[in-house]
Amino acid sequence: MSLSPRTSVGCRACREPGIAPEFTMAFQPILDSDSGAIYAHEALVRPVGGGSAYDVLGQITDENRYAFDQACRVKAISLAAELGMRSLLNINFLPNAVYQPAACIRATLEAAARTGFPVTQIVFEVTEDERSRDAKHLMAIFNEYKRHGMRTAIDDFGAGHSGLNLLAQFQPDIVKIDMALTREIHTDRVRRTITRSIAQMCAQLGITVIAEGIESRDEALCLRDLGIHLLQGFYFARPQLEALPPVAAGALEGLRSAFPLRTPLALGAH
Numbered sequence: 001m002s003l004s005p006r007t008s009v010g011c012r013a014c015r016e017p018g019i020a021p022e023f024t025m026a027f028q029p030i031l032d033s034d035s036g037a038i039y040a041h042e043a044l045v046r047p048v049g050g051g052s053a054y055d056v057l058g059q060i061t062d063e064n065r066y067a068f069d070q071a072c073r074v075k076a077i078s079l080a081a082e083l084g085m086r087s088l089l090n091i092n093f094l095p096n097a098v099y100q101p102a103a104c105i106r107a108t109l110e111a112a113a114r115t116g117f118p119v120t121q122i123v124f125e126v127t128e129d130e131r132s133r134d135a136k137h138l139m140a141i142f143n144e145y146k147r148h149g150m151r152t153a154i155d156d157f158g159a160g161h162s163g164l165n166l167l168a169q170f171q172p173d174i175v176k177i178d179m180a181l182t183r184e185i186h187t188d189r190v191r192r193t194i195t196r197s198i199a200q201m202c203a204q205l206g207i208t209v210i211a212e213g214i215e216s217r218d219e220a221l222c223l224r225d226l227g228i229h230l231l232q233g234f235y236f237a238r239p240q241l242e243a244l245p246p247v248a249a250g251a252l253e254g255l256r257s258a259f260p261l262r263t264p265l266a267l268g269a270h
């Protein structure tokens with residue numbers, strides 16, 4: 001990243017936005033496994049017509065990063081409004097594409113106003129890799145988003161090195177636990193111990209926890225035992241292009257049949 005985020009480069013980024021690659025969004029639901037309701041949908045970048053996110057992300061350069069980041073937000077909000085999304089909308093953003101937090105949020109606010117999508121339903125997710133570069137800059141962005149009533153999330157928590165450091169400086173609304181911790185968690189005592197500690201820590205800080213990358217009923221049940229009921233992953237639904245996919249028939253029932261009338265166990269009970 002050659003651009004310094006807090007310089008007047010931001011003005012140039014707005015005047016000379018570069019050409020962003022063509023793309024669209026797929027959506028993946030995040031399930032509230034207590035109520036069975038959809039808590040949120042995450043918007044995920046895809047090539048038009050389908051394919052891998054990397055087909056698009058591989059075309060991002062320093063020149064088009066700003067335009068791409070802005071276009072992602074507008075696309076996600078427009079599609080969410082078109083599809084009648086009633087849940088939260090999680091948008092991944094690139095902190096290094098934001099130069100001046102107040103100016104760079106304008107297109108997001110305009111897209112929300114134009115489409116009638118409530119800004120209070122928007123959650124911005126940021127990954128550990130990105131944020132570790134400049135925590136102060138990220139906090140300025142997050143504070144600006146909060147000022148407008150949007151929520152913030154730390155993505156891929158537990159996959160990198162700086163999560164706890166950042167958490168000490170800034171508490172987001174949501175922490176998303178990375179699939180590196182949730183994969184096969186029911187067979188791994190160490191992963192369970194770490195994840196339980198994260199859940200306890202977040203509960204004490206008033207932060208909502210989502211577990212991502214859930215691919216099996218056993219993983220989902222184990223995470224519920226650890227006190228985490230917001231779940232995302234292929235077990236419930238694969239991302240679907242420009243659509244809001246339903247949760248797989250039987251997935252929620254699969255959880256309920258294991259523990260009828262179950263409420264999440266008290267943290268620290270295991």
Ligand SMILES: [Ca+2]
Nearest residue numbers: 042092125155
């Ligand atoms: Ca994400």
